[in-house]
Amino acid sequence: MGQKLFSNSLRVSNKTAWNSVWSEDNKTHSIFLFKDLEIKKFIKIISDRLSIKFYQSLVKPQNGALNIEIKNVSGDVFDKLPRSLSFLESFILNARAFLGLKLGLNFNFWKSKILFSNVPARFFSEFISLQIKLSPKRRSKVFKYGILYGIKSTLSYYYNNRTKNFVSGIKVVCRGKWSKTSSGRSQKILLDLGRLNTQSFSYFVDSHISIINTKFGVCSVKVSISYNIVDNRF
Template sequence: MGQKIIPISLRLNKKKNWNSKWIVNNNEYSNLLHFDLEIKKYFQNIFNYKNLKLIDINIIKTSKNINVYVYIQKNAKKYYNLSYNKIINHLNLYYPNNNIKLFIKNTQFFEFLKLRKNLKQIFDKIKKNNKINKNVKKMIYNFSYAFYTKNINIITFYIKQTLERKKTHKKFINNIDNMLQEFFKMFSNFIGYRLQFKGRLNKSKRKKKMVFQKGKIPLNTLEYDIKYHFNEFKTPSGICSIKLWVFFKPTKIKLNSKFLKKKLIKKNKKF
């Protein structure tokens, strides 16, 4: 039942929109589909090479004009020094009949800056000898960035990067599950998640399937908006897959009332 496992196709034009919009005849559909996938792969390879987080890509075509909207982190140009003019020239050389334009948009979220102080509570739980590793800080930053913007691509991309470098995977996978549980306790809008790994993990002779789940993921109900993302990472033993489902409430992000009460009680005790 692929339409239930991947909760995107059934919810299109209801809770989700198409990432690419083409105004063309039906006869040209198959050629343009491959053309769309090639452009997205081209950008993904560039951003992966520079270790830059690509949040989203939207493509819109009208007549001969193609507008590509790329959503990236704030101030990414300064840190990674990407030459965007060269990218446009390369695309126009490969596809001379089309006029391709590139629009780069920085994602700004003010709620993340306001609620960033509350992340100290997570740091206190994960502390060891009053010190926090740099890897743990990166993990918390990536997870918080993904939850406030509601883009799960960031989590799967972070998992892919780290697992490709490491030889043993079990310890890191358990840390990710613990981190998701902490966010599940913190936010009332975060109702459930499911994380799945498949492949020859930890240099095993046979492929394994590891599933971590907590809360509810109602795939049958079309009214709910469920975020889903799939990614792959390479290991010496073969290719492994990552699947992530996350279910949010359709409201603004707020901290859980129980979490706030605990924080207020601790402050009063200090005084």
């Protein structure tokens, strides 16, 4: 049987040389790619030999729709150029893949108010888990200086722009074994940015836990983000 598609989140448009085109109104669904149900799909698309291409002209705030084209490519995206994947500039990913012998990837990030203010905890949790699972040589540039430094650098930019995304606090907890230690005990990383408020009518807490298996053992990554204005988030 074929895989079930969520009709409320996918919009199939005219067929081209690409497999499919997704389009959705950003005013109605402001967290299109970064919805809870779509985060794992987004990560899976990249890791399962697919490439996502965003058109800059369609992600401008004055445009009501966002079109996404997906095309099969040979080779794993993260295996080819993982270190270039970073969220320090902005949160829109442009991945271009060239088929055949000229296979290569180019990751660019553009600033946009449409998706910048709507990145949930699940996206960060999946991304941090991936960086922990990768070898140090294959990690993103900021994660090469250490897991804690990479997490802090990745989330600091998102938190420091809280005037746009209404974030009041971020908390990250990593537990488990992801590197070799002399004692063999479990490792722990705790990072707090701002104040993580409790769930209430005035605050919303977005939280997600990712569990991965490394060659040293099991590791869990929990990311919690609290928003002080719920209506602007959802």
